[in-house]
Amino acid sequence: MTTHSITVTVNGESVRRAVQARLHLIDFLRGDLGLMGSHVACEHGVCGACTVRVDGAIVRGCLVLAASLDGASVETIEGVSDRGEIRDLQDAFIARNAAQCGFCTPGMLMCAADLLGSNAQPTRAEIREHISGNYCRCTGYQAIVDAIETTALKRVSSDAGGAKP
Amino acid sequence: MSAIIDPAALDRPNSYIGKSVPRPNLPKLVEGRGQYVDDVVLPRMVHVAFVRCPHAHALIKRIDAKDALAVPGVLRVFTGQDLAVVCDPWVAVLVHLAGMKSAPQYPLPLVRATWHGEAVVAVVADTRALAEDGVSRVLVDYDPLPAVADMETALAPGTPLIHPELGDNLCFQRINESGDVAAAFKAAHKIVEATFHTGRHTGVTLEPRSILADYNKGSGKLVVHHSTQAPHMMQGVFAKQLRMAEGDVRVICVDVGGSFGIKVHVYPDEVATVAIAKLMGRPVKFIADRLESFGSDIHARDHRIHGKMAVDAEGRITAIDIDDLTGIGPYSVYPRTSAIEGNQVINLVGGPYDFANYRAKTTVVLQNKTPTCQYRAVGHPIAVTVTEGLVDLAAEALGMDPITFRLKNLMRDDSYPRTSPAGMKFEGLSHIKSLGRLMDMIDYPALRAEQDAARAKGIYRGIGFAAFIELTNPSPFMYGIGGARISAQDGCSVRIDPDGSVVAATGVTEQGQGTEGIIRQIVAEAVGVAVGAVRVITGDTQNTPYGGGTWACRGAGIGGEAALQAGLATRAAALEVASAMLQAHADTLDIVDGNIVDRATAIIRMPLSELTRIVYFRGDTLPPGLPRELMQTRHFITKEYPFAFTNGIQACWLEVDVETGLIKLLKHWVVEDCGRIINPLLVDEQVRGGVVQGIGGALYEHCAYSPEGQLLVGSMADYLVPMAAEMPDIEVGHIETPTRESLLGAKGAGEAGTAGAPAAIMNAINDALRPLDAQVLAQPFSPERILQALGKVPMRG
Numbered sequence: 001m002t003t004h005s006i007t008v009t010v011n012g013e014s015v016r017r018a019v020q021a022r023l024h025l026i027d028f029l030r031g032d033l034g035l036m037g038s039h040v041a042c043e044h045g046v047c048g049a050c051t052v053r054v055d056g057a058i059v060r061g062c063l064v065l066a067a068s069l070d071g072a073s074v075e076t077i078e079g080v081s082d083r084g085e086i087r088d089l090q091d092a093f094i095a096r097n098a099a100q101c102g103f104c105t106p107g108m109l110m111c112a113a114d115l116l117g118s119n120a121q122p123t124r125a126e127i128r129e130h131i132s133g134n135y136c137r138c139t140g141y142q143a144i145v146d147a148i149e150t151t152a153l154k155r156v157s158s159d160a161g162g163a164k165p
Numbered sequence: 166m167s168a169i170i171d172p173a174a175l176d177r178p179n180s181y182i183g184k185s186v187p188r189p190n191l192p193k194l195v196e197g198r199g200q201y202v203d204d205v206v207l208p209r210m211v212h213v214a215f216v217r218c219p220h221a222h223a224l225i226k227r228i229d230a231k232d233a234l235a236v237p238g239v240l241r242v243f244t245g246q247d248l249a250v251v252c253d254p255w256v257a258v259l260v261h262l263a264g265m266k267s268a269p270q271y272p273l274p275l276v277r278a279t280w281h282g283e284a285v286v287a288v289v290a291d292t293r294a295l296a297e298d299g300v301s302r303v304l305v306d307y308d309p310l311p312a313v314a315d316m317e318t319a320l321a322p323g324t325p326l327i328h329p330e331l332g333d334n335l336c337f338q339r340i341n342e343s344g345d346v347a348a349a350f351k352a353a354h355k356i357v358e359a360t361f362h363t364g365r366h367t368g369v370t371l372e373p374r375s376i377l378a379d380y381n382k383g384s385g386k387l388v389v390h391h392s393t394q395a396p397h398m399m400q401g402v403f404a405k406q407l408r409m410a411e412g413d414v415r416v417i418c419v420d421v422g423g424s425f426g427i428k429v430h431v432y433p434d435e436v437a438t439v440a441i442a443k444l445m446g447r448p449v450k451f452i453a454d455r456l457e458s459f460g461s462d463i464h465a466r467d468h469r470i471h472g473k474m475a476v477d478a479e480g481r482i483t484a485i486d487i488d489d490l491t492g493i494g495p496y497s498v499y500p501r502t503s504a505i506e507g508n509q510v511i512n513l514v515g516g517p518y519d520f521a522n523y524r525a526k527t528t529v530v531l532q533n534k535t536p537t538c539q540y541r542a543v544g545h546p547i548a549v550t551v552t553e554g555l556v557d558l559a560a561e562a563l564g565m566d567p568i569t570f571r572l573k574n575l576m577r578d579d580s581y582p583r584t585s586p587a588g589m590k591f592e593g594l595s596h597i598k599s600l601g602r603l604m605d606m607i608d609y610p611a612l613r614a615e616q617d618a619a620r621a622k623g624i625y626r627g628i629g630f631a632a633f634i635e636l637t638n639p640s641p642f643m644y645g646i647g648g649a650r651i652s653a654q655d656g657c658s659v660r661i662d663p664d665g666s667v668v669a670a671t672g673v674t675e676q677g678q679g680t681e682g683i684i685r686q687i688v689a690e691a692v693g694v695a696v697g698a699v700r701v702i703t704g705d706t707q708n709t710p711y712g713g714g715t716w717a718c719r720g721a722g723i724g725g726e727a728a729l730q731a732g733l734a735t736r737a738a739a740l741e742v743a744s745a746m747l748q749a750h751a752d753t754l755d756i757v758d759g760n761i762v763d764r765a766t767a768i769i770r771m772p773l774s775e776l777t778r779i780v781y782f783r784g785d786t787l788p789p790g791l792p793r794e795l796m797q798t799r800h801f802i803t804k805e806y807p808f809a810f811t812n813g814i815q816a817c818w819l820e821v822d823v824e825t826g827l828i829k830l831l832k833h834w835v836v837e838d839c840g841r842i843i844n845p846l847l848v849d850e851q852v853r854g855g856v857v858q859g860i861g862g863a864l865y866e867h868c869a870y871s872p873e874g875q876l877l878v879g880s881m882a883d884y885l886v887p888m889a890a891e892m893p894d895i896e897v898g899h900i901e902t903p904t905r906e907s908l909l910g911a912k913g914a915g916e917a918g919t920a921g922a923p924a925a926i927m928n929a930i931n932d933a934l935r936p937l938d939a940q941v942l943a944q945p946f947s948p949e950r951i952l953q954a955l956g957k958v959p960m961r962g
């Protein structure tokens with residue numbers, strides 16, 4: 001089987017690996033790099049549990065081939081957490097119990113962060129629409145929508161109050 | 166009642182019971198730093214994948230693994246015969262279900278495969294991908310046999326027998342009759358009748374079934390990392406099937422990515438994984454992929470029910486008669502069995518109502534489809550659909566409003582304790598209060614007015630109701646008396662460590678519902694420390710008291726009471742030491758916020774950490790005979806009532822697009838009485854999650870089969886689960902009728918949402934369609950079925 005040598009920036013660190021042509025990004029992250037925060041639930045691109053960022057855009061890790069990522073920058077829930085980028089969103093998920101088993105949560109958070117990055121004040125319907133490709137079997141979604149909505153409102157009000165450094 | 170759980174005392178320090186305290190598990194889970202089974206990697210670990218039968222029923226004539234073994238990285242191939250050498254088969258029957266029968270089941274079949282998706286051959290390789298390469302190169306020579314696909318004809322003469330040695334395809338049948346049903350129907354003012362289908366569903370836990378078995382040939386010990394609801398039960402199962410001592414088996418489950426009843430059963434492929442680990446003497450991992458999940462996770466709810474209800478001229482229910490049929494696949498599932506669902510239907514039909522004459526029959530048949538077993542709310546959604554469907558038909562036949570009819574027939578709140586015609590004992594329920602609370606929440610007259618206004622514009626909206634009871638806190642009457650080693654009791658050990666922090670080890674398990682959160686709250690309050698000072702240990706047979714784990718909504722009611730009692734005992738033990746140290750009577754002291762205080766004045770006498778310093782490091786300074794038992798264990802089991810029933814009512818408001826058959830859910834309400842609420846936030850989210858799972862079954866989810874028994878769902882794109890955009894906001898209200906069986910007073914809350922939602926939706930759809938003279942009674946209520954009911958598309962043959 002053909003292998004490809006790739007150099008990828010993962011959560012800010014450069015990694016170089018030889019990967020098989022058929023290896024998916026999610027298996028590369030979990031299997032080769034031990035980053036277990038992104039999950040596998042369908043491997044068909046349906047459920048969103050494997051959502052990670054490639055060059056700033058969210059993708060399904062089970063659909064992207066690792067070999068195609070030479071030179072790319074990948075960010076996972078671990079990296080986003082370490083940078084504190086979505087601390088407020090994570091706190092809102094905790095306070096609202098928007099995660100039960102937590103299996104969908106990393107993908108859900110990556111997807112929610114993506115929404116808030118492009119739409120600072122989404123309506124509940126827009127939130128529901130945006131996370132529609134991320135399945136959650138536990139919560140029934142309402143708590144997740146609430147947590148995302150609360151975070152958006154807080155961000156807007158702290159921006160308006162000039163509270164940001 | 167003790168002040169410890171007096172809600173009026175909520176503002177005492179450390180009074181956490183009844184408060185929305187966030188869960189301790191979440192900080193790690195929101196950072197992706199949990200530990201699910203697939204996250205565990207062990208040295209020399211290998212992966213197993215399975216060749217699965219492509220036929221509904223086939224003879225396994227020959228297995229040729231030569232090409233598979235030639236794949237670099239493929240290590241071993243195992244057949245049913247290979248595993249039978251180290252692993253005994255099991256038969257899933259319960260002796261209290263009289264006459265029940267099933268056949269021995271092996272981890273991999275020896276002679277015949279009996280459903281599409283059954284694991285037939287195991288391939289072990291360095292990686293999962295290589296194991297799959299191996300799987301694709303195993304040649305199995307099958308001789309397809311006629312399949313039993315349709316449950317309606319499973320018992321008909323001429324239908325092939327799945328297990329000839331059983332004599333027929335009947336697994337179980339039970340008939341229950343009380344009162345004089347024939348006379349009641351004869352004297353009836355009106356009789357309504359209908360046939361309901363509840364459809365085959367499956368749980369679709371987002372984390373698939375996962376297991377990692379590690380057998381050490383030197384020590385003879387087996388450690389199994391397992392995504393399971395019942396680690397102690399699985400410990401016993403693995404030991405028994407693999408002929409090991411129970412003490413040599415340890416089952417660990419750290420984080421579980423959803424279970425919903427799916428992960429409380431014994432799966433042949435998982436037992437095979439453990440058997441292979443024992444044979445190979447190295448860690449073996451099996452993570453089901455989604456395709457194999459659909460064909461091998463248990464299915465559920467495949468029932469057809471004829472129901473009949475008699476009412477008198479005043480609009481009172483006088484009799485109910487049901488005939489239930491369910492197809493459960495080729496084997497009853499071990500050890501809970503696949504007859505319990507049908508049995509539950511019989512036990513629960515008519516549950517909320519005051520009526521005397523009841524006849525019910527359930528017939529449980531074998532067929533060549535994926536085995537079915539207990540899935541969230543076992544039998545409840547079926548019983549509630551039949552009952553509430555008949556209730557609405559009866560109200561309509563009488564020209565009575567569905568709420569008026571329910572108010573007339575629901576059991577009065579002051580009529581307990583009482584026993585239902587199905588023989589269920591009720592300690593105390595609140596149907597009338599719950600209905601009243603629901604009316605406060607929904608503004609019924611306004612909804613009816615809106616419905617009329619919409620109809621005038623050609624928009625069809627409907628409101629549907631579903632009253633329900635839910636069985637929680639089960640006693641050994643559910644499984645134990647039938648001979649299954651399934652524990653109905655549970656235990657908790659609470660200890661105070663040298664730094665004054667508290668550890669609680671409990672036999673109930675965490676699946677995301679918040680078990681660790683509520684145990685932490687209960688123990689913190691019982692001992693008298695901040696919640697942050699309590700660590701909870703679950704999911705490890707080596708470190709927790711023996712218990713049943715999570716099923717039938719027992720975590721809060723059973724596990725919570727054990728934790729409360731253990732916490733109170735630990736507090737008393739600490740105060741005994743404090744009393745000696747401070748030369749004060751124990752009754753005059755208390756523990757508040759981690760300090761020993763004077764009970765009357767709340768003045769701090771010393772921190773708990775000072776007491777523990779003395780106990781653990783300077784025990785010489787205490788009176789020699791003084792007990793210093795800062796670890797206490799308590800167990801709890803229900804006493805008088807075999808089950809603690811909860812109750813409630815749901816309402817659904819929706820719109821049917823009569824052109825496309827699409828349903829738009831506008832709003833959903835639930836009133837639930839689960840007794841004492843330990844954490845309102847968690848209870849509400851259990852209810853909401855449960856409702857959405859019920860909505861899934863009602864509208865989208867279906868394990869569809871071809872007439873030949875081929876499963877037609879292969880991915881999450883075929884089997885639709887609820888997505889965020891289609892789900893409504895759900896309003897949840899509560900009534901609290903604590904059980905007197907325990908000090909805590911808690912009953913279960915995890916299944917009520919799922920129990921009632923499908924019936925509320927069905928009734929709402931039929932309410933919307935009433936002016937068009939159409940109705941649907943078969944789930945899922947898909948656009949196609951709606952349009953068929955409206956006569957807009959033909960019925961499929």
Ligand code: FES
Binds near residue numbers: 044051060061
């Ligand atoms: S695992 Fe990638 S979308 Fe489901």
Ligand code: FES
Binds near residue numbers: 423
């Ligand atoms: S929290 Fe379990 S799948 Fe979302």
